Amino acid sequence: MEDVIIGLEIHVQLNRLQSKMFCGCSTAYHDSPPNSHTCPVCLGLPGSLPVINRKAVEYGIKVGLALSCKIEEETFFYRKNYYYPDLPKGFQISQYDFPLATNGHIRILGDDGIERNIRINRAHMEEDPGRLVHAGTIDKAKYTMVDYNRCGMPLLEVVTEPDLTSPKEARAFLDKLKSILEYLDVFDGSLEGSMRVDANISLKGGDRTEVKNISGFKGVEKALSYEITRQKNLKRRSIKVVQETRHFDEIRNVTVSIRSKVGAHDYRYFPEADLAVLRIASWVPEIRATLPELPDAKRERFVVKYLMKDDHAKSLTSEIKLANFYEAVVKASNLPEKSTVWIADVLKGELNYRDLSIESFQVEHMVDILQMLVKGEITEDGAVQIIRALLDKKGKDPKEIVKSLGLGKAEDDAVQKAVLEAVKENAAAVADYRAGSDRALNFIVGTVMKKTRGKADAGEVHRLVKQEVEKA
């Protein structure tokens, strides 16, 4: 893998903003009829003029600071000229020289198990184009329709240096970027098309290809894996990789060459005279003061404050919502160590298994479960069953589930009674154990568990059975 070179360009919709980049149209278009979130400005009607959404630039600067970028003294917009039906002005307002932010980095865990910085070349702002819609599939549709609802959505394009060496690292980078954006509350990754990736891929010494418009994190891993395999196969057969733009076909999981009529694009960038130069350096101190604790800092704090392992801290801080959930549970229960294990190891696993987010689970429920555990009212096995039942909507709160599933821990007397009975009933097994068979002991433990219908603590039962058998 060490000979693979990957660089990413990530288009992030700053979709936590209320209005579009250059007009007052609402950004909440996702469930609206086509072309209902438009105005003369985002439709590019003759005579309309753009006005910069100051808040969007503030969000952009916020991201730049969080990525440890240098924020330019002044920033301004350019026109990127090309013809396409989703681009109603025939140019996209974007940035070129003097982008908002340059020279940053994001820390990720490399494939070699060592953390390192992936350099960010730049982050610049632009407007999203509209969206082409085909009735049925692209091949079979008789015509194409355009929906301009997305047109003018504020986009931040983050460009990395070619520092990534595998699809897995690319994924780790994107996960970290998403995490930071959500920490900053500028981005909601759950909305369709909120993050789109272009990837540059080459093998050391070879030409690079650009795979465009990959949506979804799994898509990035798949597209990159395919492209690397394709390039390696070419290399094996001594065929040169052609420097070109390729499209990722999500259905067939392959990349295909996009044959463009003209050679290199000439976007004829030039300054957008309808917009003023922004002297943003003076905005920075105020924006910096609003930066929240970011994932890396939170992770370090968790290790120190809650005395947890770094792995646990990393896991719990990977998403702002999970980290907040954890701290809320600790605050309410005052059980940091138990909270760590039960949230990072158990709850997160159950959520992932069901493809659910932490929002599917209530802080109070976690607190109840932990407290019942500590008081010995339920067993660890019972706690897992409660979590599953809550996630599968088979009960409304932990106490009710304990009752309905009969998970209350059996009384010691009842357990003792069951142990005596089991030993008495299974004389053969007792004899086998005494003859050296450990499995025989397990059989007796199983009988006790059956008698107590799982309410007994298995470890405790094992201890009692052993004591009883050895005593006799």
Place this chain on the structure above:
Amino acid sequence: MLLELKSRLQVESCEEYLSRLYEKIEKSELYGFTTLAKESALEQAKQFDKNHGKGILAGVPIAIKECISTNGIETNCSSKILRGYIPPYDAHVIEQLKAEGAIIMGKTNMDEFAMGSSTETSCFGPTKNPWDRSCVPGGSSGGSAAVVAGGEAPCALGSDTGGSVRCPASFCGIVGLKPTYGLVSRYGLVAYANSLEQIGPLTHTVEDTALLMQVIAGHDERDSTSARGQDCSYLSGLQNGVAGLKIGIPKEYFGEGVNKDVEKAVWEAIHKLESLGASWQEVSLPHTRYALAAYYVIAMSEASSNLARFDGLRYGLREGEDKDWHTTFSAIRAKGFGPEVKRRIILGTYALSAGYYGRYYLKALQVRTLIKEDFLRAFKQVDILASPTMPIPAFRIGERINDPLSLYMADVFTVPINLAGVPAVSVPCGFSGRLPIGLQLMGPHFGEATVLRTAAAFEAATPFHEAVPEVI
């Protein structure tokens, strides 16, 4: 004149007055109007007769250039590609006019997309000069100037990118002002060269221009280049005279290439101002000879991008069978644009192309800065500059249309003003035969009050604004 008209309309019927204008227009052979809004205008006049409004322009009819967006009235820039386009919104200036009670009569002919100085490149054919119908009215706001000079409308709005208000004002013997860049909102003005153009009035008198400016000037948050905090009460102080005023005579604006009648009339005007108490001195604007080249590079570059949106997809010309995207929009643009527009788009595209950008566009921007500095330096010595508006009187229809370079040369005294962003007015100052001659008065940025005060003093002391073309 407009104030007089206003008081007349308090006693006479506005509807009858307007009906007489429309009768005249319908019989007219000037071809100044292209689209009439007769029905809505007469209805508005009827309402006015019933209930006289309080607005500054209550009941005053006005003609609007085809490139200024009017809600519900076709706005086609005299181009085939925009035929049938009816804007769903009003330009800022139209909102202002309506708010003050003005009545929109209809739209006036222009050079296609304002590209020309003769109104001959219009898809509707040329407008005629009311003083000599074999001559052009100037351009690009030729329709607006002709209908005012020809008595078909009491006032009009035009737009000035490189002289497009002042040139036709000069050729038609009326007053025309190009305001300081940023003084009048461009929101709704269909862009030709957005860093250069301003909307300006075309009227019979300086006072009328001042009156219209009071209505249309001022900050508009929808235009990011719109200036804040300007005092726009141009009527007050208009009669304060020119005693002590220092006039600069830019030596580069006289001599070779200037028609003898024009030069004589302008010098007589300067001496007239001197007799009114002003003094004059020669000044130099040393970079004048580079202005035309810089202007055309900038204007064409911006035009190539501004006109990219006209692809027939959302509005305007849509003819023939739809094929794939590139074929269809190419065919529409081939059919919809006239030869001058195509020439400027192609040259502008070339100037912005990779490898040429630095040689042409950037160079032109550098020249622009030098020209602006010329003016700033001159205005340290003098209060105002005076020159011919056009080096020649109106030329014959067809005389120069096949010689674009000689047409471009005619803009030599008007384009530097747009490059510098300063205001300039053209006022009638004499005749060459029966063709009017215009005096150009240029002021520093936001020096409209001085410019208009000087023009008003000159007008009050001369009879030229009272002359009426024989055709009327």
